[in-house]
Amino acid sequence: YKNAYKRPENFPPGPPSLPVYGAFWIVLANGFGDLSLAFRKLGQKYNTKLIGLNMGPVPTVVVNDPHLIKEVLNREEFDGRLDIILTRLRSFWKKLGIFFTDGYFWHIQRRFTLRYLRDYGFGRRDDTLESVVADEIKVMLEMGYDGPKYPSEKEVVNGDLIYLPFFFTVPFVNGIVHILSRKTVPREQYKKLWSLARGTLLFQRNSNDMGGALSLTPWLKNIMPNYSGYNALVKGNQSIQDFFQKLVKDAQETHDITYDRHFLDVYLTEMKKEITKEKRSTFSVDQLVLTCVDYSFPAASAVQFTLTFLVERLLLQPEIQDKIHEEIDRVVGRDRLPNLDDRRNMPYVEACIREILRYDTTVPLSIPHRAMINTKLAGYDIPENTMVSPHLAMLHMDEEIWGDPQNFRPERFIKDGQLDLASDKSLPFGAGRRLCAGETYARQTMFQVFAAFMQAFTVSTADGKPLLRPAKRIQGIITTIPEFWVRITPRT
Numbered sequence: 051y052k053n054a055y056k057r058p059e060n061f062p063p064g065p066p067s068l069p070v071y072g073a074f075w076i077v078l079a080n081g082f083g084d085l086s087l088a089f090r091k092l093g094q095k096y097n098t099k100l101i102g103l104n105m106g107p108v109p110t111v112v113v114n115d116p117h118l119i120k121e122v123l124n125r126e127e128f129d130g131r132l133d134i135i136l137t138r139l140r141s142f143w144k145k146l147g148i149f150f151t152d153g154y155f156w157h158i159q160r161r162f163t164l165r166y167l168r169d170y171g172f173g174r175r176d177d178t179l180e181s182v183v184a185d186e187i188k189v190m191l192e193m194g195y196d197g198p199k200y201p202s203e204k205e206v207v208n209g210d211l212i213y214l215p216f217f218f219t220v221p222f223v224n225g226i227v228h229i230l231s232r233k234t235v236p237r238e239q240y241k242k243l244w245s246l247a248r249g250t251l252l253f254q255r256n257s258n259d260m261g262g263a264l265s266l267t268p269w270l271k272n273i274m275p276n277y278s279g280y281n282a283l284v285k286g287n288q289s290i291q292d293f294f295q296k297l298v299k300d301a302q303e304t305h306d307i308t309y310d311r312h313f314l315d316v317y318l319t320e321m322k323k324e325i326t327k328e329k330r331s332t333f334s335v336d337q338l339v340l341t342c343v344d345y346s347f348p349a350a351s352a353v354q355f356t357l358t359f360l361v362e363r364l365l366l367q368p369e370i371q372d373k374i375h376e377e378i379d380r381v382v383g384r385d386r387l388p389n390l391d392d393r394r395n396m397p398y399v400e401a402c403i404r405e406i407l408r409y410d411t412t413v414p415l416s417i418p419h420r421a422m423i424n425t426k427l428a429g430y431d432i433p434e435n436t437m438v439s440p441h442l443a444m445l446h447m448d449e450e451i452w453g454d455p456q457n458f459r460p461e462r463f464i465k466d467g468q469l470d471l472a473s474d475k476s477l478p479f480g481a482g483r484r485l486c487a488g489e490t491y492a493r494q495t496m497f498q499v500f501a502a503f504m505q506a507f508t509v510s511t512a513d514g515k516p517l518l519r520p521a522k523r524i525q526g527i528i529t530t531i532p533e534f535w536v537r538i539t540p541r542t
């Protein structure tokens with residue numbers, strides 16, 4: 051009983067702790083498989099904007115209020131990340147990468163990678179990258195029109211059916227591979243990219259926004275490696291890591307310090323310089339592999355699932371599909387692919403993407419932050435090392451901000467026929483110094499892929515019956531739905 055109510059002094063109110071998993075049991079009882087729902091209910095029950103609880107041994111604060119979410123994202127002392135088994139098992143049991151590192155290491159590596167990836171088209175408008183992605187889109191559409199050319203393509207195309215999300219994988223991932231290495235994986239080897247995307251999905255689904263049971267009780271990996279998801283996490287991670295280890299190894303073998311061919315060379319050159327100059331460096335080959343993994347992981351999962359949610363929405367609300375087709379035909383016609391210049395003239399397509407990012411929040415509780423010092427939030431004391439989860443889905447469903455958040459209504463972002471950015475108060479990519487590093491890449495490529503796909507096809511359900519309700523959401527690190535077949539009909 052004493053333990054159940056033991057909590058740091060002046061900590062936000064919230065559910066008591068039970069043995070082993072602390073309040074996680076109560077969270078699960080309030081929304082098994084839907085942490086966002088659970089925290090919405092707990093917020094109401096304790097009548098609080100900040101829910102304080104112990105997730106296993108970890109003091110945790112879930113931020114349910116739009117203003118406080120923005121405050122957390124913009125205060126430096128909340129920029130930390132947790133050091134948990136989930137993050138270690140993907141990075142050779144070290145603290146590496148961008149997503150799950152913090153402090154000096156993260157600052158140097160995030161800044162360096164964003165600065166130099168930019169030279170290869172990442173995070174800005176770049177003609178070369180745009181045409182690389184457009185070439186991949188042409189192949190994707192060709193698969194849709196003509197069916198599989200290589201056996202592995204049968205995994206994603208079957209007659210007039212396509213398999214989502216994997217039909218969308220290649221343009222997104224090959225775009226990143228090109229930014230990193232100035233090459234793309236050719237069509238006859240696309241299988242590699244699909245298995246990388248499948249591995250990523252396996253990893254995403256075997257944990258959750260808060261690290262899952264395995265992160266709270268890491269010893270589970272020794273006694274029940276299958277049931278705890280540990281084996282699946284290792285397997286899922288392996289497929290993406292193997293791909294990039296090979297890419298980095300190839301670059302190392304042909305690296306010449308006097309001439310940088312691509313981002314991998316730029317990194318290796320800096321690494322060699324730093325290692326001769328300094329005794330300790332944040333640069334290493336393992337870190338380069340993890341950097342590649344971190345920039346590819348969401349490109350092989352979050353973006354393609356966002357478009358998959360959008361296609362599902364078109365099946366549920368077919369009138370939206372007609373409006374999209376009308377806009378594409380009016381602005382672009384049928385003789386060329388939509389390009390990034392068209393974005394400003396296609397407010398409806400752009401608004402559909404913004405609305406799905408709000409409506410189906412991909413990362414409902416964001417990636418957990420960590421308080422790096424003892425601090426205060428809304429008058430409460432937040433001890434150092436508290437996990438702090440900004441509840442983005444709550445912000446996206448706030449009635450005061452949106453009026454009718456439960457409706458999927460792209461028009462909410464359009465004013466006088468123009469996209470009204472000021473009305474988009476959503477934060478699907480977070481904010482502040484931890485802002486998603488791939489937001490620009492995600493927004494640009496999603497527009498390119500989706501607009502071209504809709505220019506070419508009409509979508510309908512595989513069985514021809516109207517879709518009446520959305521698929522059940524699968525809670526993972528990102529939220530997904532089960533893969534499914536969709537019928538595409540070329541537009542005449």
Ligand code: HEM
Pocket residue numbers: 123148149150160226344345346348349352353356412413416417418478479480481483484485486487488489491492
């Ligand atoms: C629909 C697509 C995407 C969504 C909704 C999304 C959302 C997010 C969110 C919510 C975060 C955590 C922010 C925080 O900690 O407060 C994040 C971090 C991150 N995202 Fe994305 N993301 C998407 C696509 C991408 C893409 C395509 C890339 C790379 C190409 C990317 C790279 C990253 C990286 C590297 C971080 C870690 C940043 C850091 O911790 O410093 N994301 N993303």
